Amino acid sequence: KMQIPSDLTISKEQETETEVYRDSGKSSVDSGVEEVCKRSRDPLEDEETPECKKKMWHKLWDPIEIPPNLSKRQRKKYIRKVLWETKWKPQRRAKEREKLKQKKKEARLKNESLGPSRKMLKQSTMALSSCKLRIALDFSFDDLMSEKDIGKCLKQLNHCYCMNRRALNPLQLYVTNFCGKSKEEMARSTGYQNWDVYFHEENHINIFDKKDLVYLTSDSENVLSKLDETKVYVIGALVDHNQHKGRTLSVANEQEISHAQLPIREFLEMTTRQVLTIDHVFEILILVSEGVSWKEAFLKVIPQRKGAVERTA
Numbered sequence: 001k002m003q004i005p006s007d008l009t010i011s012k013e014q015e016t017e018t019e020v021y022r023d024s025g026k027s028s029v030d031s032g033v034e035e036v037c038k039r040s041r042d043p044l045e046d047e048e049t050p051e052c053k054k055k056m057w058h059k060l061w062d063p064i065e066i067p068p069n070l071s072k073r074q075r076k077k078y079i080r081k082v083l084w085e086t087k088w089k090p091q092r093r094a095k096e097r098e099k100l101k102q103k104k105k106e107a108r109l110k111n112e113s114l115g116p117s118r119k120m121l122k123q124s125t126m127a128l129s130s131c132k133l134r135i136a137l138d139f140s141f142d143d144l145m146s147e148k149d150i151g152k153c154l155k156q157l158n159h160c161y162c163m164n165r166r167a168l169n170p171l172q173l174y175v176t177n178f179c180g181k182s183k184e185e186m187a188r189s190t191g192y193q194n195w196d197v198y199f200h201e202e203n204h205i206n207i208f209d210k211k212d213l214v215y216l217t218s219d220s221e222n223v224l225s226k227l228d229e230t231k232v233y234v235i236g237a238l239v240d241h242n243q244h245k246g247r248t249l250s251v252a253n254e255q256e257i258s259h260a261q262l263p264i265r266e267f268l269e270m271t272t273r274q275v276l277t278i279d280h281v282f283e284i285l286i287l288v289s290e291g292v293s294w295k296e297a298f299l300k301v302i303p304q305r306k307g308a309v310e311r312t313a
Helices: 012-016 018-022 028-041 055-061 072-109 118-123 147-165 181-187 247-255 278-289 294-301
Strands: 134-138 172-176 213-216 232-236 258-260
Touching (some): 232 278, 278 294
């Protein structure tokens, strides 16, 4: 039988609410008791919670070995991270697979396209592609990003890979400077070593001829007019929320390689800066390599929140 805490007080406002709960057989006093007990149940919030009130959590985090010398906030973060990897993430993936299965079933009933088949994807490789345009993602900015932003950066890399696999003629995708935190985090996602991507720990200037490199950066004064298959277009893998403006241009200047910006101003007017995400730049390059005009590619890829509108004559 639950005992009412001695420090529980009932305000006049709660007393007037008793009538509201009467029909359901629950009083405002019961509600107040439940609220106090609810606040004391979470062992992550209250270290002094009695063992009997921790039982609901034991199934989740009892097996987790928590490193010593962590603060309360660090313990909470660590436990949630472990639970995400071991319990919540697999559950979400299972739901996503079930949702995809249902979506394919509905598409078959409506005679809609299901996308590229597995057989087609196996044949759509960089080696067999007629497109020899080379794109290098520069992962040399780990020290400028938080753990959360590194995760976002890797998610964009994943998106780039998926788009390239489904392209009619995949681009030649390279990932350079792939070491440190990004590689460690990526290693937790098993299977990336089998991707149809050229991963390199070396810098791009040690892999390609400098004269062939063109660093794509919105801070450049040069404008890219057309794609050249003899060139290697470098995209900075940096998620910084505009905290390091001009960083990629500085890298290009330090390495003494060419740089350019996409011709966005030639075709669109934007209310925000012309900084695009890694996967947006990559998608634009895929579309243009397939014969789509710059303007059409920009209008299709650039998010509406950027306020991009077609430039009038």
